[in-house]
Amino acid sequence: MDSKNIIIIGGGLCGLTSAYLLAKEGITTTILEARNRLGGRIHTLRKDGKAPIEMGATWLGKKHHHLLDLLDELNIGITEQFMGDKGYYEPMSVSPPQLVDLPPNEEPSYRIEGGSDNLINSLANYPDDNQVLLDQAVTSIRKNSNKLEVETNNDLFKADTIINTLPPKLLMDSVAFTPKLPNGLHKTAHQTHTWMAESIKVALTFQEPFWRKPNSSGTIFSNVGPVNEMYDHSDEHQSRYALKGFMNEAYHSVSQNDRKELVLKQLRRFYGDKADSYCSYHETLWKDETYSFAKYDNHIVPHQNNGNPIFQKPYWDNQLFISGSETANSFPGYMDGAVESAQRTIDQIIEKV
Numbered sequence: 196m197d198s199k200n201i202i203i204i205g206g207g208l209c210g211l212t213s214a215y216l217l218a219k220e221g222i223t224t225t226i227l228e229a230r231n232r233l234g235g236r237i238h239t240l241r242k243d244g245k246a247p248i249e250m251g252a253t254w255l256g257k258k259h260h261h262l263l264d265l266l267d268e269l270n271i272g273i274t275e276q277f278m279g280d281k282g283y284y285e286p287m288s289v290s291p292p293q294l295v296d297l298p299p300n301e302e303p304s305y306r307i308e309g310g311s312d313n314l315i316n317s318l319a320n321y322p323d324d325n326q327v328l329l330d331q332a333v334t335s336i337r338k339n340s341n342k343l344e345v346e347t348n349n350d351l352f353k354a355d356t357i358i359n360t361l362p363p364k365l366l367m368d369s370v371a372f373t374p375k376l377p378n379g380l381h382k383t384a385h386q387t388h389t390w391m392a393e394s395i396k397v398a399l400t401f402q403e404p405f406w407r408k409p410n411s412s413g414t415i416f417s418n419v420g421p422v423n424e425m426y427d428h429s430d431e432h433q434s435r436y437a438l439k440g441f442m443n444e445a446y447h448s449v450s451q452n453d454r455k456e457l458v459l460k461q462l463r464r465f466y467g468d469k470a471d472s473y474c475s476y477h478e479t480l481w482k483d484e485t486y487s488f489a490k491y492d493n494h495i496v497p498h499q500n501n502g503n504p505i506f507q508k509p510y511w512d513n514q515l516f517i518s519g520s521e522t523a524n525s526f527p528g529y530m531d532g533a534v535e536s537a538q539r540t541i542d543q544i545i546e547k548v
């Protein structure tokens with residue numbers, strides 16, 4: 196097999212882990228990534244020496260063995276999410292926020308030291324001859340006898356083997372296959388949710404962590420909104436400070452200015468005027484991210500069809516592999532699932548070689 200001709204579609208965690216695992220076996224690949232950045236649903240904002248802000252994947256747990264083993268192999272540490280002893284809880288709009296005791300966390304969450312993109316950059320910088328091509332949105336894949344052609348918005352590529360890492364629904368909506376893929380696969384992919392792709396993330400950086408006091412912590416839970424939950428998002432050295440949370444998805448239709456004003460108004464309810472001392476305000480509406488979100492025809496239950504065996508078998512005479520976090524058996528939709536699915540696919544390809 197001409198190993199130069201393995202094309203990986205998508206430069207997110209699964210695509211980069213796949214390239215890394217193949218590189219360890221001496222097999223080079225070409226990654227075609229639609230965006231002008233790597234990482235996909237992992238996106239760390241780095242601005243003017245402020246705390247790195249995770250607009251995508253942030254937390255992992257000790258149960259995420261595939262991810263933890265990979266981080267360990269790449270010498271990347273993890274750090275426990277700061278929660279504090281007390282947080283604010285807003286039960287309803289007609290009553291003021293309450294300061295509540297936070298129960299001890301038996302399963303703490305951790306963050307990737309240096310930021311989630313530390314993992315993406317380490318994988319991308321693994322020394323080998325891999326090609327990583329940005330701004331290459333795949334639009335169609337054709338099979339002519341045993342040769343595959345991949346067409347993007349910019350180019351045409353030939354391949355012997357293709358690893359898809361797009362979330363299944365997005366793949367079916369954005370890539371045309373000739374010949375058509377089996378109906379069962381098509382139907383299942385159409386009914387597979389892309390984890391977190393409707394989320395709105397919001398973050399503010401600050402000069403001082405004014406929320407870190409005996410009687411508050413940066414942890415907020417609210418039924419009132421617009422922010423439903425928020426956490427301390429300072430860096431692991433406790434030298435750059437931020438708060439980060441999730442906004443109610445209903446605020447997608449509100450203007451950016453109004454959203455920002457409503458977030459500040461909510462933070463003033465907890466922290467008074469200190470909320471206005473923010474250095475920068477950031478938000479990502481993942482529904483607007485063409486290369487992550489695909490609109491559903493009907494309501495799709497989160498995690499529905501994740502890890503379905505129909506995704507896990509090769510197609511087109513062992514030349515086409517459907518990978519990506521949503522296809523994993525354990526923790527599908529999460530970073531761990533992305534790593535697991537990459538390992539499954541690469542094992543299948545190595546077996547084939």
Ligand SMILES: Cc1cc2nc3c(=O)[nH]c(=O)nc-3n(C[C@H](O)[C@H](O)[C@H](O)COP(=O)(O)OP(=O)(O)OC[C@H]3O[C@@H](n4cnc5c(N)ncnc54)[C@H](O)[C@@H]3O)c2cc1C
Binds near residue numbers: 208533
């Ligand atoms: C807001 C948010 C918060 C999250 N929080 C967490 C968390 O705390 N913990 C956790 O474990 N997980 C979290 N996740 C999920 C986690 O980000 C994903 O499980 C993981 O990053 C998926 O990796 P992937 O490579 O399988 O898919 P993706 O990251 O979706 O990668 C697919 C890649 O394909 C590219 N692409 C798309 N279309 C095309 C095309 N036509 N041609 C070429 N390339 C294309 C995309 O740009 C992307 O780079 C979160 C996700 C989001 C959005």
